[in-house]
Amino acid sequence: MSETHAHSAAYVRREMLPQEAPPALETGAVKWLRENLFSSWLNGILTVVSLAFIWLVLSSILPWVVQGIWNAESLSECREIRDQLYGEGHEVACWAVLGDRWRQLLFGFYPPEHYWRVVLALVVFLAAIAPVLFESLPRKMLILTPLAPFIIFFLLWGGTIWGPLAVLLGFVIGWAIFTYGSPVVGNLGGTVLAILVPILYWLFIAGPIASGLGAILPIGLEFVASDEFGGFMLSFVIGIAGIVLSLPIGIFLALGRQSDLFIINKFSVIFIEVIRGVPLIVWLFTASLLLNYFLPPGTNFDLMLRVIIMVTLFSSAYIAEVIRGGLAALPRGQYEGADSLGLDYWQSMRLIILPQALKISIPGIVSTFIGLFKDTTLVVFIGLLDPIGFSNAIRASTEWNGIYWELFIFIGLCFFVCCFGMSRYSQYLERKLRTDHR
Amino acid sequence: MSDLHTDTVDREIDRSQMKVSDEIAIEIVGMNKWYGTFHVLRDINLTVNRGERIVICGPSGSGKSTLIRCINALEEHQKGSITVDGTLLSNDLKNIDKIRSEVGMCFQHFNLFPHLTILENCTLAPIWVRKTPKREAEETAMYFLEKVKIPDQANKYPGQLSGGQQQRVAIARSLCMRPRIMLFDEPTSALDPEMIKEVLDTMIQLAEEGMTMLCVTHEMGFARQVANRVIFMADGQIVEQNEPEEFFTNPQSDRTKQFLSQILGH
Numbered sequence A: 001m002s003e004t005h006a007h008s009a010a011y012v013r014r015e016m017l018p019q020e021a022p023p024a025l026e027t028g029a030v031k032w033l034r035e036n037l038f039s040s041w042l043n044g045i046l047t048v049v050s051l052a053f054i055w056l057v058l059s060s061i062l063p064w065v066v067q068g069i070w071n072a073e074s075l076s077e078c079r080e081i082r083d084q085l086y087g088e089g090h091e092v093a094c095w096a097v098l099g100d101r102w103r104q105l106l107f108g109f110y111p112p113e114h115y116w117r118v119v120l121a122l123v124v125f126l127a128a129i130a131p132v133l134f135e136s137l138p139r140k141m142l143i144l145t146p147l148a149p150f151i152i153f154f155l156l157w158g159g160t161i162w163g164p165l166a167v168l169l170g171f172v173i174g175w176a177i178f179t180y181g182s183p184v185v186g187n188l189g190g191t192v193l194a195i196l197v198p199i200l201y202w203l204f205i206a207g208p209i210a211s212g213l214g215a216i217l218p219i220g221l222e223f224v225a226s227d228e229f230g231g232f233m234l235s236f237v238i239g240i241a242g243i244v245l246s247l248p249i250g251i252f253l254a255l256g257r258q259s260d261l262f263i264i265n266k267f268s269v270i271f272i273e274v275i276r277g278v279p280l281i282v283w284l285f286t287a288s289l290l291l292n293y294f295l296p297p298g299t300n301f302d303l304m305l306r307v308i309i310m311v312t313l314f315s316s317a318y319i320a321e322v323i324r325g326g327l328a329a330l331p332r333g334q335y336e337g338a339d340s341l342g343l344d345y346w347q348s349m350r351l352i353i354l355p356q357a358l359k360i361s362i363p364g365i366v367s368t369f370i371g372l373f374k375d376t377t378l379v380v381f382i383g384l385l386d387p388i389g390f391s392n393a394i395r396a397s398t399e400w401n402g403i404y405w406e407l408f409i410f411i412g413l414c415f416f417v418c419c420f421g422m423s424r425y426s427q428y429l430e431r432k433l434r435t436d437h438r
Numbered sequence B: 001m002s003d004l005h006t007d008t009v010d011r012e013i014d015r016s017q018m019k020v021s022d023e024i025a026i027e028i029v030g031m032n033k034w035y036g037t038f039h040v041l042r043d044i045n046l047t048v049n050r051g052e053r054i055v056i057c058g059p060s061g062s063g064k065s066t067l068i069r070c071i072n073a074l075e076e077h078q079k080g081s082i083t084v085d086g087t088l089l090s091n092d093l094k095n096i097d098k099i100r101s102e103v104g105m106c107f108q109h110f111n112l113f114p115h116l117t118i119l120e121n122c123t124l125a126p127i128w129v130r131k132t133p134k135r136e137a138e139e140t141a142m143y144f145l146e147k148v149k150i151p152d153q154a155n156k157y158p159g160q161l162s163g164g165q166q167q168r169v170a171i172a173r174s175l176c177m178r179p180r181i182m183l184f185d186e187p188t189s190a191l192d193p194e195m196i197k198e199v200l201d202t203m204i205q206l207a208e209e210g211m212t213m214l215c216v217t218h219e220m221g222f223a224r225q226v227a228n229r230v231i232f233m234a235d236g237q238i239v240e241q242n243e244p245e246e247f248f249t250n251p252q253s254d255r256t257k258q259f260l261s262q263i264l265g266h
């Protein structure tokens, strides 16, 4: 016993204890192992079994991956090299197929001398989306964003530059009517005119203008038809167009479903339920086979465009339901708070309700997007050559007949990188927007 | 529940500005409201002059909230008329938005916007509804935040503030629209006692500056000190109204007597 008076109730410490290092068991790796992997007997056994399992899987897959052969012209050549190197019966991957066919997997039948257009389109897309995704980037970059769809369209399909410009002019007309016309004819009239006039313009005036100007001033890129699109480029074009278009449509459908206006409400409900209730593959077949019957004869509507429309509508129905959940999760007080300040419907939606509802819905929205992106592989069934389609085509060739895993692993990896990126971004966004301090 | 005799502020209340003018701020004539088949408000007649401070009390479910929510059209009424600041409440959305921008309202649960900072909460409506330049709106917001004594919290989010602070922000947010009438629906009933005092202080200050106020509250100390009229509601009707002194010391109807004896714990 030290100087403390153990026998009496009163206690005074005379000597302060110096700081000591914690016992070795409790620090660093040993502590972590103890707490996380071997905290009990059962846990310890599970850890050992899991490790054994992981080792088993990796030890059979890793050599196959790492020892894979990169330089060969065909599967049979691959096998010869393998037999020389590792002896017969030792399976290794034949990555040479990727080196031989990566162009098709990425670009489809797009003319190789124009690959730069696709790459440039991707760069434009990334530059346009970056300021939307990351607020810290300079706001001036946003100027590119509304123009990007036209630039990308022009780069990918080519043709005369006057086509996209004539279409763009329609939006400018609509915007001008809305800003300068609304004060004159009122808000509702302005909105109706701002929608109606551009549509009439696109239907009857834009075409002649574009071809007229194209005849006088033939500026443009070589035209590439949609049939030549394929591989990941096709998946990207369909997936990105679907994602970008389905979010706004989904928002309007969700608001429509909440609306008190009978027609709008019923239209939204029926649209959502019908689109959601039928498998995507059926809609894709509809797009490829039936849509031509409904369109006026003579209009040969691009198949890819039809697919984009279907995919967009399909995912917008899901987005609408996800956002409706977010809207329903907001307390009524938020609507009342906005109303009591005199904000009108669109202001309160835009400034108060949607920012919060969308924030709640981020995980659902992103998983719908991921689903949409992966579902673009379904277009293989209507004859479009997406990566899966190409893997079939490659396998059908004499050189690569019999190759499976290498192609699927590559395709899977590419999809995984994109989807994982979206998922990480959604987590980043959720963290950034967390202001409620619950 | 505070007692009739506890004062909410210790200082002398300045009644010099609390003048009631002859001008009519709110006029409700023969107003009725139903929720489905349930008759919530029955034949309400009420005239509020500019500068009046009115306290509305009554048992739970008597329709107090519904009444003041009808005044800024958060609820629709089916019969009778409501005129606010000379504008007749009709189904015209323009009228409704105009009235709402003239009438401030504070709720029991504050209803601040959690995704915006305190400052943004206060500048939002001036910027979008009144089209005030951002700079000016921020100056106004800081002026009113100072008035409710929380200028240093301007860049925080509502979730980081105490209940009392949030309610004072809600008051400041309404004031930023420079309303001519303020409605309060039980602004203190979700708060702890010390916080009740700071919110009531703010409300008293408003009254001293001559704001027209309609408060649903059970703070009888506040009613006695500030109100110039107390309205007692039961079963969707106005049962009794009187000056506070008279109302508390000499209630006329049995319902009022019963209510007062419950609330004051006699």
Ligand SMILES: Nc1ncnc2c1ncn2[C@@H]1O[C@H](COP(=O)(O)OP(=O)(O)OP(=O)(O)O)[C@@H](O)[C@H]1O
Binding pocket: B035, B038, B040, B058, B059, B060, B061, B062, B063, B064, B065, B066, B067
């Ligand atoms: N949206 C609604 N639909 C149907 N009935 C309602 C609705 N809101 C309120 N009521 C009913 O109307 C009556 C009056 O409600 P109100 O909220 O005005 O009461 P109150 O006097 O404010 O009560 P409290 O003191 O509890 O807040 C209550 O009986 C309530 O049940």
Ligand SMILES: [Mg+2]
Binding pocket: B064, B065, B066, B185, B186
């Ligand atoms: Mg109430």
